[in-house]
Amino acid sequence: xxxxxxxxxxxxxxxxxxxxxxxxxxxxxxxxxxxxxxxxxxxxxxxxxxxxxxxxxxxxxxxxxxxxxxxxxxxxxxxxxxxxxxxxxxxxxxxxxxxxxxxxxxxxxxxxxxxxxxxxxxxxxxxxxxxxxxxxxxxxxxxxxxxxxxxxxxxxxxxxxxxxxxxxxxxxxxxxxxxxxxxxxxxxxxxxxxxxxxxxxxxxxxxxxxxxxxx
Amino acid sequence: xxxxxxxxxxxxxxxxxxxxxxxxxxxxxxxxxxxxxxxxxxxxxxxxxxxxxxxxxxxxxxxxxxxxxxxxxxxxxxxxxxxxxxxxxxxxxxxxxxxxxxxxxxxxxxxxxxxxxxxxxxxxxxxxxxxxxxxxxxxxxxxxxxxxxxxxxxxxxxxxxxxxxxxxxxxxxxxxxxxxxxxxxxxxxxxxxxxxxxxxxxxxxxxxxxxxxxx
Amino acid sequence: xxxxxxxxxxxxxxxxxxxxxxxxxxxxxxxxxxxxxxxxxxxxxxxxxxxxxxxxxxxxxxxxxxxxxxxxxxxxxxxxxxxxxxxxxxxxxxxxxxxxxxxxxxxxxxxxxxxxxxxxxxxxxxxxxxxxxxxxxxxxxxxxxxxxxxxxxxxxxxxxxxxxxxxxxxxxxxxxxxxxxxxxxxxxxxxxxxxxxxxxxxxxxxxxxxxxxxx
Amino acid sequence: xxxxxxxxxxxxxxxxxxxxxxxxxxxxxxxxxxxxxxxxxxxxxxxxxxxxxxxxxxxxxxxxxxxxxxxxxxxxxxxxxxxxxxxxxxxxxxxxxxxxxxxxxxxxxxxxxxxxxxxxxxxxxxxxxxxxxxxxxxxxxxxxxxxxxxxxxxxxxxxxxxxxxxxxxxxxxxxxxxxxxxxxxxxxxxxxxxxxxxxxxxxxxxxxxxxxxxx
Numbered sequence: 001x002x003x004x005x006x007x008x009x010x011x012x013x014x015x016x017x018x019x020x021x022x023x024x025x026x027x028x029x030x031x032x033x034x035x036x037x038x039x040x041x042x043x044x045x046x047x048x049x050x051x052x053x054x055x056x057x058x059x060x061x062x063x064x065x066x067x068x069x070x071x072x073x074x075x076x077x078x079x080x081x082x083x084x085x086x087x088x089x090x091x092x093x094x095x096x097x098x099x100x101x102x103x104x105x106x107x108x109x110x111x112x113x114x115x116x117x118x119x120x121x122x123x124x125x126x127x128x129x130x131x132x133x134x135x136x137x138x139x140x141x142x143x144x145x146x147x148x149x150x151x152x153x154x155x156x157x158x159x160x161x162x163x164x165x166x167x168x169x170x171x172x173x174x175x176x177x178x179x180x181x182x183x184x185x186x187x188x189x190x191x192x193x194x195x196x197x198x199x200x201x202x203x204x205x206x207x208x209x210x211x212x213x214x215x
Numbered sequence: 216x217x218x219x220x221x222x223x224x225x226x227x228x229x230x231x232x233x234x235x236x237x238x239x240x241x242x243x244x245x246x247x248x249x250x251x252x253x254x255x256x257x258x259x260x261x262x263x264x265x266x267x268x269x270x271x272x273x274x275x276x277x278x279x280x281x282x283x284x285x286x287x288x289x290x291x292x293x294x295x296x297x298x299x300x301x302x303x304x305x306x307x308x309x310x311x312x313x314x315x316x317x318x319x320x321x322x323x324x325x326x327x328x329x330x331x332x333x334x335x336x337x338x339x340x341x342x343x344x345x346x347x348x349x350x351x352x353x354x355x356x357x358x359x360x361x362x363x364x365x366x367x368x369x370x371x372x373x374x375x376x377x378x379x380x381x382x383x384x385x386x387x388x389x390x391x392x393x394x395x396x397x398x399x400x401x402x403x404x405x406x407x408x409x410x411x412x413x414x415x416x417x418x419x420x421x422x423x424x425x426x427x428x429x430x
Numbered sequence: 431x432x433x434x435x436x437x438x439x440x441x442x443x444x445x446x447x448x449x450x451x452x453x454x455x456x457x458x459x460x461x462x463x464x465x466x467x468x469x470x471x472x473x474x475x476x477x478x479x480x481x482x483x484x485x486x487x488x489x490x491x492x493x494x495x496x497x498x499x500x501x502x503x504x505x506x507x508x509x510x511x512x513x514x515x516x517x518x519x520x521x522x523x524x525x526x527x528x529x530x531x532x533x534x535x536x537x538x539x540x541x542x543x544x545x546x547x548x549x550x551x552x553x554x555x556x557x558x559x560x561x562x563x564x565x566x567x568x569x570x571x572x573x574x575x576x577x578x579x580x581x582x583x584x585x586x587x588x589x590x591x592x593x594x595x596x597x598x599x600x601x602x603x604x605x606x607x608x609x610x611x612x613x614x615x616x617x618x619x620x621x622x623x624x625x626x627x628x629x630x631x632x633x634x635x636x637x638x639x640x641x642x643x644x645x
Numbered sequence: 646x647x648x649x650x651x652x653x654x655x656x657x658x659x660x661x662x663x664x665x666x667x668x669x670x671x672x673x674x675x676x677x678x679x680x681x682x683x684x685x686x687x688x689x690x691x692x693x694x695x696x697x698x699x700x701x702x703x704x705x706x707x708x709x710x711x712x713x714x715x716x717x718x719x720x721x722x723x724x725x726x727x728x729x730x731x732x733x734x735x736x737x738x739x740x741x742x743x744x745x746x747x748x749x750x751x752x753x754x755x756x757x758x759x760x761x762x763x764x765x766x767x768x769x770x771x772x773x774x775x776x777x778x779x780x781x782x783x784x785x786x787x788x789x790x791x792x793x794x795x796x797x798x799x800x801x802x803x804x805x806x807x808x809x810x811x812x813x814x815x816x817x818x819x820x821x822x823x824x825x826x827x828x829x830x831x832x833x834x835x836x837x838x839x840x841x842x843x844x845x846x847x848x849x850x851x852x853x854x855x856x857x858x859x860x
Contacts, residue, residue, distance in 0.1 A: 001360065001390050001401050002426065021504075024497055054496065058706035064699045064717060066281055066484065066499050067454055069709045073500050074451075094358060094430070096350035103343040124339065128318040131346045134388045135311035143309060145216065152406065153378035155387055160375065163368035172370055172389050173349045175216055186216050191367065211217065215309070236719075239712055269494045269711065276491070279484045279499045281699065282669055284711050285718050287494060289666075431790065431820055431831050432856065496711055524788060524860070526780035533773040554769065558748040561776045564818045565741035573739060575646065582836065583808035585817055590805065593798035602800055602819050603779045605646055616646050621797065641647065645739070 046082030136171035261297030476512030566601035691727030781816035
């Protein structure tokens with residue numbers, strides 16, 4: 001799964017010469033918290049987040065009054081508060097790397113760049129949706145979590161056992177456990193009866209079902 | 216994977232009688248954006264997010280001046296601005312359901328409740344970390360994405376092929392494709408040579424490698 | 431001295447449908463702190479002071495954030511924050527009554543009304559300028575302060591003594607003293623020598639010069 | 646009339662190390678708009694006006710958010726925003742000069758200094774009260790305004806005419822007219838009948854009554 005399959009194409013953008021006030025109004029109206037800053041030629045010049053809008057050059061303020069702030073919000077332009085060193089990604093980047101970048105930099109979105117041009121944006125919400133998809137969270141079925149030996153071939157045994165009972169695996173994910181000699185597997189399975197599947201899986205040597213539920 | 220294995224235990228909390236000003240200072244100092252509101256008996260009374268702090272009863276303000284705001288931030292208490300109808304989860308909830316709740320309600324965290332008491336908190340960052348773990352994003356290996364027929368038994372074939380070459384699968388995830396007759400699989404594999412693995416996987420009927428890279 | 435001789439005619443006004451933001455900008459530009467609110471027919475509808483502009487319906491605010499305030503300043507109109515029960519005066523009012531009204535009500539200006547229409551405005555600065563005029567503060571001369579018996583005829587004696595020496599009185603003011611059997615008189619006099627004037631005034635029975643200075 | 650007879654003695658002061666927030670609260674509580682800044686030895690270090698409190702070093706602010714402002718108001722000290730080059734006066738200054746200083750510098754008060762120490766304060770309100778006193782505004786009587794030739798001896802004639810009828814002059818002020826060959830006189834008189842006084846004054850050659858009213 002690469003960024004290109006989960007990003008939003010043709011993202012909303014904003015002109016660098018808009019005022020902070022207009023940028024904020026546009027974000028509210030469009031219900032977004034970030035906007036890439038783009039001039040007519042599609043080259044991305046920067047990024048503004050809702051929070052950045054208040055980072056408007058307080059050094060140019062002459063007082064702390066609401067009038068001063070009000071004035072700055074109308075006068076100061078997006079280009080003078082936007083982040084210029086934007087962390088970006090590309091279409092062919094694995095999605096987990098995009099998530100990694102967001103987590104490490106505490107940012108909520110990544111503009112997607114091809115040949116210096118903005119071609120998409122991937123956000124926290126896209127990561128959340130993909131996360132749910134990995135668990136087939138919106139599909140019905142049996143959700144089973146197993147623990148087994150942390151070694152080559154174990155996942156093949158488990159998936160084989162499901163297939164042998166005619167089960168269809170709509171999601172499969174593996175994860176680490178505190179006991180590093182073991183590994184966890186979460187499956188979402190349909191087209192098979194709970195009792196039959198339980199029995200089949202419990203026959204796998206070294207593995208045990210630690211949670212099973214109908215969802 | 217259930218909430219209990221990925222939540223933070225013993226989360227920071229705040230007293231309902233703290234001022235908004237003190238609540239904000241505490242959040243900044245602790246670098247958190249949400250705090251469950253708890254009285255001495257551990258019963259959770261509400262939740263405050265950084266953004267909520269400014270929702271302080273503007274109706275009780277008599278002007279829009281910074282002095283009025285300043286005064287309210289020092290006088291108004293957490294209990295009068297906290298969200299009282301908090302969306303919560305439990306330790307035994309599947310993690311994808313927790314993610315689902317956060318996405319649908321546009322919230323950044325979920326307090327985890329047991330017997331009316333707060334026992335943990337799970338946040339966006341926890342979901343991001345789990346997401347990366349599902350892809351074994353921090354482990355080295357070959358990252359392979361395949362497309363194959365969307366039917367029972369396909370995942371078993373793929374994992375078997377890897378196992379037969381001695382490969383260790385550190386991550387496995389399945390995902391939907393636009394073409395619903397097909398399904399995607401992303402694997403992270405180590406202990407096997409790229410050429411050998413490619414050849415083995417390409418022998419699986421109906422499947423094709425659409426991306427392979429060393430990470 | 432009546433209000434009409436010291437007021438400003440044709441005062442600046444503002445339309446009731448202007449925004450608070452525009453009203454503030456106009457006040458700053460024109461360097462005024464108050465504006466009568468007038469519709470096309472010259473009937474005064476209210477008065478706004480710079481400070482009133484921040485009394486903008488905080489009850490209609492949904493948060494204390496600067497964005498909310500910013501929004502209200504642009505959206506809320508002058509008519510919804512103006513003072514409607516305006517304290518006014520007329521052209522034929524003695525100026526000391528106008529001063530009395532301003533002092534008692536802690537207000538900095540009084541619109542001047544004739545037949546329900548706004549014909550002028552009198553401000554603190556007008557009172558200050560008149561105050562200085564009463565002392566001929568901007569004219570050169572001898573400034574003398576005397577104390578004498580608080581009874582009829584005393585002022586006539588003093589002014590006669592000055593006139594007899596050929597002195598021209600450019601200002602004359604009387605004031606009360608703690609000792610209520612006495613009264614103070616301050617004069618500004620020119621065209622007479624200090625020694626000659628002192629001697630002439632010191633001959634008035636019961637009176638004594640308590641201060642004399644060339645200004 | 647000198648500053649010492651109309652100033653307030655022992656004015657309220659504030660310590661230079663108080664926060665802006667505390668200074669504001671104190672001003673509100675005491676209903677003053679200015680405070681001299683004084684250390685224990687009574688030497689005046691500066692002056693703060695309510696408006697100055699918001700001139701708090703916005704250059705040290707890192708954002709325009711209300712939290713930043715809130716923080717600065719609690720952290721920044723009076724000494725860093727007070728006006729250090731204070732315009733002051735002395736006890737022996739004529740009151741009209743004090744008014745002149747306030748008008749020209751658009752300031753609302755003047756600290757009164759003796760030997761580098763603060764001994765009083767004179768404010769706009771003191772000027773207003775003195776203004777009213779000059780007109781005996783709070784005393785009952787006939788208020789008469791006359792116009793007469795702008796030359797020496799005229800005031801003596803007018804005051805003599807009043808005295809000859811047994812009238813007591815509780816206030817007397819002279820003022821300029823647009824026609825500089827003439828001068829205006831306003832008197833407040835009691836103990837004499839309106840008709841008798843009118844007749845007496847109208848006999849003065851060159852003078853005419855332009856307004857007479859009972860107050």
